[in-house]
Amino acid sequence: MTPTVFRVALRGEELLNNPRFNKGTAFTVAERKTFGLTGRLPSKVNTLEEQCERAYLQLQARDAPIRKNSFLQSLKSQNIVLYYTILRTHLRELIPIIYTPTEAEAIADYSHLFRRSEGLYLTFPHQDSMEEDFLEQTKGKNIDLIVCSDSEAILGIGDQGVGGIGISSAKSVIYSLIGGIDPSQTLSVVLDVGTDNESLLNDELYVGWPHKRVRGEEYDKFIDKFVQLVRKFFPHSLLHFEDFGVTNANRILKRYKDAHAVFNDDIQGTGAVTLSCAMAAVGVTKTKLSDQRYIVYGAGSAGLGITRQLRDAIVATDSVSEAEANKLFYLIDKHGLIKTNTPNIRDDLLDFVRPDEEWAGVKENGAGEISLLETIKKVKPTILIGCSTHAGGFTEEVVKAMAEGCERPIIFPLSNPSKLVEVEPKNANDWTKGKALLATGSPFPPAKMPNGKDYVIAECNNALIYPGLGFGAIISKSRNMTDTMIIAGARRLASLSPALKDPDDALLPDFADAPEVNFEVAVAVAEQAVEEGSAGVSWKKEEAREKVRRHLWRPTYGEYVYDKNGMA
Numbered sequence: 360m361t362p363t364v365f366r367v368a369l370r371g372e373e374l375l376n377n378p379r380f381n382k383g384t385a386f387t388v389a390e391r392k393t394f395g396l397t398g399r400l401p402s403k404v405n406t407l408e409e410q411c412e413r414a415y416l417q418l419q420a421r422d423a424p425i426r427k428n429s430f431l432q433s434l435k436s437q438n439i440v441l442y443y444t445i446l447r448t449h450l451r452e453l454i455p456i457i458y459t460p461t462e463a464e465a466i467a468d469y470s471h472l473f474r475r476s477e478g479l480y481l482t483f484p485h486q487d488s489m490e491e492d493f494l495e496q497t498k499g500k501n502i503d504l505i506v507c508s509d510s511e512a513i514l515g516i517g518d519q520g521v522g523g524i525g526i527s528s529a530k531s532v533i534y535s536l537i538g539g540i541d542p543s544q545t546l547s548v549v550l551d552v553g554t555d556n557e558s559l560l561n562d563e564l565y566v567g568w569p570h571k572r573v574r575g576e577e578y579d580k581f582i583d584k585f586v587q588l589v590r591k592f593f594p595h596s597l598l599h600f601e602d603f604g605v606t607n608a609n610r611i612l613k614r615y616k617d618a619h620a621v622f623n624d625d626i627q628g629t630g631a632v633t634l635s636c637a638m639a640a641v642g643v644t645k646t647k648l649s650d651q652r653y654i655v656y657g658a659g660s661a662g663l664g665i666t667r668q669l670r671d672a673i674v675a676t677d678s679v680s681e682a683e684a685n686k687l688f689y690l691i692d693k694h695g696l697i698k699t700n701t702p703n704i705r706d707d708l709l710d711f712v713r714p715d716e717e718w719a720g721v722k723e724n725g726a727g728e729i730s731l732l733e734t735i736k737k738v739k740p741t742i743l744i745g746c747s748t749h750a751g752g753f754t755e756e757v758v759k760a761m762a763e764g765c766e767r768p769i770i771f772p773l774s775n776p777s778k779l780v781e782v783e784p785k786n787a788n789d790w791t792k793g794k795a796l797l798a799t800g801s802p803f804p805p806a807k808m809p810n811g812k813d814y815v816i817a818e819c820n821n822a823l824i825y826p827g828l829g830f831g832a833i834i835s836k837s838r839n840m841t842d843t844m845i846i847a848g849a850r851r852l853a854s855l856s857p858a859l860k861d862p863d864d865a866l867l868p869d870f871a872d873a874p875e876v877n878f879e880v881a882v883a884v885a886e887q888a889v890e891e892g893s894a895g896v897s898w899k900k901e902e903a904r905e906k907v908r909r910h911l912w913r914p915t916y917g918e919y920v921y922d923k924n925g926m927a
C-alpha cells in the first residue's frame with residue numbers, strides 16, 4: 360500500500376509536540392532533515408511495529424489497570440498513530456483499560472489525575488463565549504462526530520462533574536478504534552453545568568465548576584446553544600449524547616431527533632445491542648421475540664431504551680400490535696414493579712405500566728411494592744435484563760426462580776462497571792446448572808458448564824454496535840439517525856452471533872472482532888439510510904459496502920512533505 364502523503368506546515372519541536380503528526384523515532388532520515396529533527400531524535404529509525412513493541416513493554420511494567428490507563432492517556436497526547444496501533448494490536452486486553460471498567464475509575468478520580476486537556480470544556484458561566492470557544496477548538500477541522508456528556512449519570516457511578524469528559528473521549532476513541540472514524544474528525548465535549556456530587560464540591564482540587572447542577576430553563580438554553588452551534592458549523596455531523604441523566608436524556612433526544620442526526624447511546628445504542636443479543640438468544644431457544652415475557656430491572660435510560668427497542672422490533676418483525684407488544688414487558692425500578700399505583704411514574708414509561716388488578720393477591724412489602732422475586736414467581740419470565748446499578752440484585756433465589764419457570768432462562772446483567780453487575784455470570788451459570796443464556800455489560804471470564812466446557816460470556820455493551828451505527832450514518836450523510844437504521848444495524852449484528860452456529864457458544868461476537876463486526880453494522884445502516892431516503896448522498900445502496908470500506912481510518916504513518924501552507 361502506498362503511504363498517504365501529507366503536506367505539513369510544522370517543524371522541529373512543534374512537530375514532535377503535535378500528537379496527530381508526531382512519529383517519534385519513526386521519522387525517516389529524509390524527514391528528519393526536512394523538518395529540523397535530526398538533532399532532536401536519537402539516530403535509530405524505528406518501524407511502527409518496533410515502536411509498538413517498546414510501548415507495550417512500558418505498559419506492561421505498570422501493574423494496576425488505572426496506571427495502564429494513564430500511561431495510554433499520555434501516549435495518546437504524544438502520538439496518535441502509535442496509540443491506536445497498540446490498542447488495535449492488543450484489542451481484547453486493552454479495551455477494558457481505556458473503556459469500562461477502568462475508565463470509570465479514571466473519571467471518578469479525574470481532578471486528581473488531571474494532566475492535560477482532552478477535548479472541549481464548555482462551562483455554564485462561560486456561555487457568552489461558547490461560540491468563540493467552540494470555533495477555537497474546531498478551527499480548520501472537518502468534524503464528522505461530536506460526543507458530548509453533561510456527566511449526570513456516568514456509567515453506573517453517577518454524577519461526575521467535569522470528569523465526564525473522560526467518557527466522551529473514551530467513546531470517541533472507540534469510534535475510531537473499532538468504527539474506523541478518523542480521530543482528527545471527532546470532538547469530545549463536556550457540558551459542565553455543575554455537579555450535585557458533594558465529594559467533588561468539597562474537594563479543593565476539583566477542576567470543574569464548583570456549583571450545584573443547573574436545571575430547568577437555564578439548562579435547556581445552555582444545551583440548545585451548544586446544539587445550534589453544532590448544527591450551524593457541522594450540519595452533517597453526528598451528535599452523540601452520552602451518560603445524561605434519564606429525564607434530560609430522553610427529552611433532549613426527542614427535541615432534536617428530527618432536526619439533526621443525534622444519537623443517545625445509553626438509550627439507543629444499549630437498546631440496539633441488547634436487541635441483537637436477545638435475537639441471538641431466542642435463536643438458541645428456537646422461539647420468537649414475541650413469545651417471550653420480559654422483566655427489565657432498572658427503568659432508567661438503558662432500561663427504557665432496551666424496552667422500547669425490543670418492543671419496536673417485536674412490532675416490526677412478528678406482526679404484533681404495539682399495545683400487545685407493550686404487555687410483554689414488566690419494568691421494575693427502585694420502588695419495585697411499576698404499576699398503576701406507583702407514585703411519580705415518568706411520562707416515557709407510561710406505555711409499560713402494569714394494571715394494579717393484575718397483582719391482586721401477590722405479596723407486597725410494607726410500602727405496597729412488589730419485588731423482583733415476587734414478579735418472577737408470578738410472571739415466569741423468559742428474559743431478565745439488569746440495568747439498575749444494583750450490584751448483586753439478581754440473588755441466588757431470583758436466578759433459581761427464573762430457572763424454574765423456563766428451560767433456558769435468558770439473563771443479561773448489564774450494569775457497568777463490573778463491580779455493579781447484578782449477578783456474576785459464573786454464579787448465574789452455576790445456579791442454573793449451565794442452562795442460563797448469559798451476557799454482561801463489562802467483560803467477564805468464561806463460566807464452566809456442567810460438562811466441563813467453557814461458556815463464553817458475551818459482552819453486551821453498546822460499543823459492539825454504536826461505532827458502526829455512527830459510521831453508517833456519517834458515511835451516508837444521514838440527516839437523522841432513524842429507528843429503522845438502528846434496527847437494520849441490530850439485525851446485522853445478530854446475524855453474526857456465534858450462538859447461531861453452536862448454541863453453547865457466546866451470544867455475541869467477541870470484542871476482538873469488534874472492528875469487523877462494526878464494519879458490517881455500518882454497511883447495514885448505510886444501506887438502510889439510502890433505501891429509506893434518510894441519506895444525503897447520491898450513490899446507490901449496492902455501493903454502501905465499498906463506500907464504508909474506502910473511508911475506514913486505520914492508524915498508519917503517512918509520508919510528510921513540508922509546505923508552509925500545509926496542515927498544522
Ligand SMILES: NC(=O)c1ccc[n+]([C@@H]2O[C@H](COP(=O)([O-])OP(=O)(O)OC[C@H]3O[C@@H](n4cnc5c(N)ncnc54)[C@H](O)[C@@H]3O)[C@@H](O)[C@H]2O)c1
Pocket residue numbers: 512513514515516602604605624625629632656657658659660661662691692693694745746747748749752773774775776779799800801819820821822
Ligand atoms: N451494557 C451496556 O452497554 C450499558 C449501556 C448503558 C448503561 N449500562 C449500565 O446500566 C446501568 C444503568 O445505566 P442508565 O444510563 O440507565 O442509568 P440511569 O441512572 O438512567 O438508570 C438506572 C435506573 O436504575 C434504577 N435503580 C437503582 N437502584 C435500583 C434497584 N435497587 N432496583 C431497581 N432499580 C434500581 C434507578 O432508579 C434508575 O431508574 C449502569 O450501570 C450503566 O453502566 C450498560
Ligand SMILES: O=C(O)C[C@H](O)C(=O)O
Pocket residue numbers: 458459513514515602624625775800820821822
Ligand atoms: O460506557 C459503557 O461501557 C456502556 C454504557 O454506555 C454505560 O453507560 O455503561
Ligand SMILES: [Mg+2]
Pocket residue numbers: 514601602624625
Ligand atoms: Mg453510557
